[in-house]
Amino acid sequence: MAQELLRAEHITKHFGGVTALDDVSLSVDEGEILCLVGENGSGKSTLIKIISGVYKADQGDIYINGNHYKQLTPIESMRQGIQVIYQDFSLFPNLTVAENIATNEMLSTGRFVVDWSEIYRIAEDALERVGVSLPLDVEAGTLSTADRQLIAIVKAILADARLIIMDEPTTALTQKEVHALFDVIKDLKERGISTVFVSHKLQEVREISERTIILRNGKKVLDRDASELDVKTIEYHMTGREIDTSSLEFSEPRTDATPLLRVENLTLGRGFYDISFELMPNEVLGITGLLGSGRNELALSLFGHLPPESGRIYLEGEEMTIRSIEDATRKGIGYVPADRIREGLFLPHSISNNTVVTIINSLLTRLGFIDEERKDEVAEDWIERLDVKTPSGELPVESLSGGNQQRVVLAKWLANHPKVLIMNGPTVGVDVGSKAEIHHLVRNLAKEGTGVLLISDDIPELMRTCNRILLMRRGKIVDEFVRERTDEEELNRALVAAGGNGSGTGTTTAG
Amino acid sequence: MSEKALESKPKADLADFLESLGISGQTLLLLGILTVLIAFFAITEDRFLTSSSLSSMGFQLPELGVLSLAMMVTIIVGGVNLSINATSNLGAVLAGLMMTRLIPEGAAEGQILLYIGLALLIFLTIGVLTGILNGLLVGHIGIPPILATLGTLSLFQGISTGLTKGQTVTGFPEQVQFLGSERFLFIPLPFWIFVIATVVTYILLNHTAFGFKMRMTGTSPAAANFSGINNNSIIMRTYVYSGLLAAIAGMIVMSRTASAAYEYGSKTYVLLTILIAVLAGLRQGFGNALNIFLAVLILQVLSTGSFMALRGVRGSTFFKDFSWGLLLVAILIINYHVRGRRTHG
């Protein structure tokens, strides 16, 4: 009954000697919600760029609204109703909401003079069409991520979009905002507008998708009704192998030994209150909570970036005051950051340089100069140990994929032989294959005696790696789960309940 | 991310290998230009390669050269130091005032040398103190380096102006001119200083843990912070080193001109050191002292060479600025063509 909107047949694309897409075909019907899933390097970005006309396919045909295209241009693609919403939402942060909405329209008229009343009219009409309300005179950069995303969607609708492609749209949204977005997508569906939702968050894919397409190594490996798929199957097809979680060795934490890390009544105003817990040797302790629960601040505090206002920290039984990151590093605490691009890596520098940055002081000759040979050796050693895929350690780290980059960050900290390693969202933006390997790594670390504090909101990840999981809400620890006595469903419920106005440990609002 | 890598395939190639030796494409380019220019002027001007012309070049360029090194280290660490020239002059003014006021008439040589020693101490102290101030403002307080060093520029130059009431300090004992006019193994002393400063800076940047951390901080202060590097300490020490180099440049100037003025080079030097930095392919986190050295040599050769070639033509001393501008435009365009294949910062 539904009409076919877009059909891509036998699309092939090469870059130099590498095949990015190999004979990929797909179709999208009017009003359909399609999810495109794949690891980094699977070809999903290339496919999107070909559909939107930014790249030209080497082979294959594209049919939009019945029109046949061998070579599609961006303008033609847009004219046929295909709109891509990139992760930066294509916004001008310094211009008003009205101007952001109306710009493309105004530009297409080709007029030299700007008519402000026209801009406001266009913006108001567009907002009405989509049924949202946003302040027109405010600078777009001051709005929340969710609102900025709405502007992007409004722009797309204004351009008479029939198919909206969203690239990783939920990265910076709270749970509430994600559901609001899903409502908008469903509303679009009612109006006959199709959505292609590119995401690696498989839980969300499960929730919103009607049909799921999986790409792997440039080929389409699955194209099926979403209701027939579960997360495990998706993962299997994404990586081509079973994610072996059974072999994850769970070492038992030594409950009789001195805790590696003990925290007593730690408090930081506007962050967290009265936090107390212990991390035992051979243990991976997970800390979870929604955005704003204070889990981030707690991690940063233990690492010395936001020194706590009160409370005590004991490392291997000894009380420590940690006033700075330098302090924390010296005392044996490492931190794998959530934002590895900004906080974890020196992108233009070589992989080896990135690897040795925490231990450079120990790689000196007797005269005090850098021992180049030893530095290269140590770097090579860690690159091998963590299986960083690169032809040379001298290449800049920015040439690596997300998963490999994260391994470099890990290598950097492991080289420092930390007693406690805090990992904050370590597998965000990492392909599924690398993700599993990192989980193995985490468990091995614990087995060898390094304590790991894993901050994450990825429930499966927590279940696969942690012995215990603490739940935070509004700055306090509200619950504790032991792996053997809980499951993903319970965790999920607890996490979501912590965000609602539900029952349970009802604490008063923080501010 | 790896799809981006597909589009711009970086291979481990000759350029990378040379880079690991500290010899980058930029170095070769500058070396090439220098060679061509020297050859050109040597052929067209028979007086170019004479010892007197070489030595006059060798006496003039070191002050700019050392200043360029002073600017270089701050750029690498992610900042800039607009106060370098003011620092040199401040050192010269204070040392100068001390000597011209305190040295008694008809003092013995030994005594004079003592005062000169004191003057040297003043220079070094000024270098360190100005560096500490800059380091505090940029590092600990966190003022954007352009604004901070603009402020200290006015501060330091202001002190020089106030103390001298705008008058140039003269009347130095002739021993002061030793550094600025003597040679060692036929090479002017100031040039030796420039060479040594280049070598020391090179070793510092490429072979010490400090230099390593400087380059990391310059590339990404956030990542450096989260890797346990104490940015404030690195920045502080960098500006102190920069101040010391600036002070040494001041020593050379005072020795060469036997005078100290609050505004020596104030309208042109700082901008020139930045021009040299751009010629040398400098940017945050990446830089080669060797390139600075070569860039300074190139500017000097162009200056002297064009002056000789245009001897008799009115305004011949000014052709150098025109040629320097042209050279930089050419280098910028060349770098654009080379940039395509490499990841740029």
Add this chain to the structure above:
Amino acid sequence: MLKSIIKRNEFITFLTIVVLSAVIGIINPTFFSVSTLFNVLRASNVYAIMAFGLLLVVILGGVDISFVAISAVSSYSTHMLLLSLGYEGGILLYFIIAGVIGIAAGLLSGFLIAQFDLPIFDLSLAMVTLWYGFDLFFIGATANFDLPEGMVGYYGAHILQVQDPVVGQTGLHISVLYVLVVGVLVWLLLRYTTIGRGIYAIGGNREVAIRSGYNVKAITMIVFPILGLLASIAGVTQGGYQRNFNPVLFIGQHLDVLAAVILGGAAITGGRGTVIGAYLGVILVQLINRALILTGIPVEWQQFTVGVILVVFTAVPAIRARRRKRIGHTEESEKFQEI
């Protein structure tokens, strides 16, 4: 509505001007006179014209320091040319010829930047050296005081004459009209043309601007000739007023104009700035310069005072920003309320 005006950078600049004037006036009451007003306005004129041009580049996201050299080379070479031709007419021809030179110089910069994707600052560094060098070598190395007949009276060309109790006759120089006209034109460009909105867009997010369809190369090749033209107008005006043409006019003063534009509320990263703000910034810089003189601080210590003020005025906001970061003000703590 009032609240949005108050929050803006331009208002803070305006407030600073008012406060500073009040302070100066209290220390030295002769400050509050018509002649002071006319003096400040006149002295600001050439800098304001250049600031309006520089503003376009700053909003675009770049910093240019070569406009001062273009000012010098266009006015000086026009003068030397007309001198050699025995020209005795008025200033209009100067504006026309210098204008053409300024536009050409600007086009050259714009072309190089657009065609070769050269960093704006780096190129302007090359051009400032090149143009001053060109001026000094090819045109002449000394200031020339030989003005044509028709320009001799330019110094006293006032549009308004008033009797001032202290100074006597005082007039408002005609160049203030140039500022008005240029200011209005630039404002119209920025607010009511696609090119102007494009400048803001590129400064705000260059990638997105390209994606939206703005022609960055074309806009670049329009902005720089405008800057060149305005620089040449400023150069001729200054030369006519001081009754000499100088090959190194405005050398070293690029920072003053840049400071004015930034103080006027433009963001150094691009995407923000207004004509009014730039003008206020110029006035503020002028006032600061005069304030020192009028406070009676000896000439030789004035620069030192400027240094102290600069350091203090930049340290205070920096310290406050540091302190705010320490209180755990992460983006996530902002979301505290959301759930």
